[in-house]
Amino acid sequence: MFLEVLISVQKVIGETKKAFLTGNEAIVWGCLAAEAEIMFGYPITPQNEIMHYWTRLAPEYGKGFLQTEDEISAGFTVCGAIQGGIKAFTATAGPGNVLMQEPFGMAEAMRLPVFAVIQQRGGPSSGTVIYSQQEVSLTAFGGNGEGHRIVYSTATHQELYDYTIKGFNTAWKYRFPTFLLGDGYQAKMREPLELYEPSERGIEIIKPHALIGVEGYISEGREPQHLRNIYSMEEELYDVVLGFEAEYNSIKNDIIEYSEFQCEDAELIIISHGVVSRAAEDAVTALRSQGVKAGSFRPITLRPFPREQLLNIIGKSNAKKILIAESALGQLERIVKNEIYGQTLPIETLFMPGVGIIDYDIMQKVKSIL
């Protein structure tokens, strides 16, 4: 029985292979490679295919699935399964993400290793089923908590695969709800990527552990586990929340990721995340060939935000202006401004809520502000 499990885990990917997949499918392979065991979900575009692929592969790999009655239930069943010590996950978008803030809030309060994929679509409300970057505030700071969450914003299918594996590990290691923030473009488009066994790249898959139904027998003296998320007095809650903050701050440096392109001597730094960063990098290359010294900064973790790193890069560059480009009306800008408070460079913005941004859009904007 144990040997079968061992073999089946190894058989998931086996040898490293190149593949040409949609983003949703790449994510499913990432979940399998990360040894996820059960998915709870509810239909909403553009993440439905994650459920479709998962349910088709599930029998072969002995995985579980339940389509719940709504996203609230999907979120809470994930929480319950995680409390029981099983790697559970979910995926959602738009209004579903709104509903899931309630269970994600419980996960924040009870430090549950929830991993969830968010495929952003147009908002508010039903918006579009296509694409946006309008769920940044919601994913990073949603619910009635303090944003003690980890958010990875991916830009390529390789990253969808890589950060799914990393996302599960981060969640189970640090026990802050962890999100892969994708979008409808990434979900639906096809792109080449490499699927690999994590162990082949020195990545150890962190094993799950239970919070209730733990080892040992209460009847033989094991202390019963009583998990709570409500307190009687203000002071009790204060201590708990500050405790989370202290822990969150202590692990930031282990988690923060970013990338920068040609910022060293840049006179203008373009800040963007997710797929928009691809256009930003293309724009930088084109602008440079036209004699404009542009650079691009991309936070990969929106939470925790690479604040020191960005301040450092701005400081070392020749930047006289910053341009923030996003497919939203300032959700990234709000975070950036908060994080680099004290910086006095003028900040320009290119806001295209719910609309894809291409290099041309960025270049036009740059020309208008230089």
Add this chain to the structure above:
Amino acid sequence: MVAPATPKSWYLPSKPHKFCPGCGHGIVLKALGETIDELDIQDKTIFGCDIGCSLLAWDFLACDSTQTHHGRTTPVMVGIKRARPELITIGYMGDGGGYSIGSQHLLNAAVRNEKVTLILVNNTNYGMTGGQMAPTTLPGQKTETSPYGRDPDLTGYPTRGPEFISELTPEGAYVARATVSKYKQLRRFLRNALRNQIEGNGFSFVEVLSTCPTNWRTNAQQTWHFLEDEMEQYFAVGELKSPFGRGDK
């Protein structure tokens, strides 16, 4: 007279408990504790409570327990059971958490015949928040949000939960309504409900009619009167569905 023994599955450090004097929760949890002991499932029981007076039971039992959110106890128990089928999951909630905000989850878990046991303590009001009208408030009953008495034309008639749940569930489910005024029967129904989960037959659900003198603003006599002469007349006590054969009423 010999005092009844404290159930082994009660957690002594959290006693005396925090429920109001005259609250039925104490009776239900006594019956539950004794049943857990009798069935010897303390070590594999997971106890989940809702938000509302039931949350005061979060550290009541010497079993692994978790608070959840209002109306979300059912899906959390479903998640735990699906992850760890060997555990016995008991969801504990009130009439608000079960029939109002949580009704969506309750009836879908019933339809799917989820192998969880849900205990719904019905005291016809939202107790912890100060006595607002609930799905099971009786016609004419005064509450904080029906200060002139519940008007069925405006707000419908009280929810008869076990009735609709037994219609929704397939064979293998156990559905009953008990009352804190009939303790032995309550014990029997809880035993059957848990047996149903232990044997893997399907969904089990027990509504328990209970008392709330604090928000009913009744004295002891009035409290028992409201329970036995009004609530038990409206909400039929007995087993509605049972794989163990139709029990007595």
Add this chain to the structure above:
Amino acid sequence: MALIRIALAGEGGQGVQSVAEIIAEAAYNEKKQTIYIPNFGLEQRGGVSIAFIQVSDTRIGAPKFNKADVVLALSERAIARTSAYSDENTLFVYDSSFKIDPDELPRQVKRIIALPAIDTANSELHPRVFNIIIMGAVIGLTNVVGFDSAKEALENKLGYKFESNPELRTLNYKALEIGKELAIKSLQEGVFNHA
């Protein structure tokens, strides 16, 4: 009138919040500035119940405060919870029937006063009006509102109960009176002081 800060604490169900509301309403009726804010735990009965009352002639700022002019602890548990609100200007009042370790009383305090409110309620009046005796004591200790204003506010809040049972009115007024007298007497007698 300078700002007066009163902290009342007891168990849920003792009537701490009712008393605080009545005092605040009486102050409002006297056209004073007043803020009352409750602070309690989850349970409907039992558990923590603290009331913060402020009365002044001028606008009052934050609803909570660190140190009170008068602290009244209506249960043994409340003493530990409210000691923090006491400093060298505070009158700390508790019931003389409480069995407590002297260490539990606040060290920083102007005066500690033990009132036989519970005994008086039980023997001369009715256990239910214990909180009204305390209300009388608050007035006797601070003159935060006039006695008549207090009676009027009490009538407004509980008048509907007095309609069906006029004896209750007499009982409550008597409790108020007795509470005030107990307080004045204790101030004059100079009860033991921990300072």
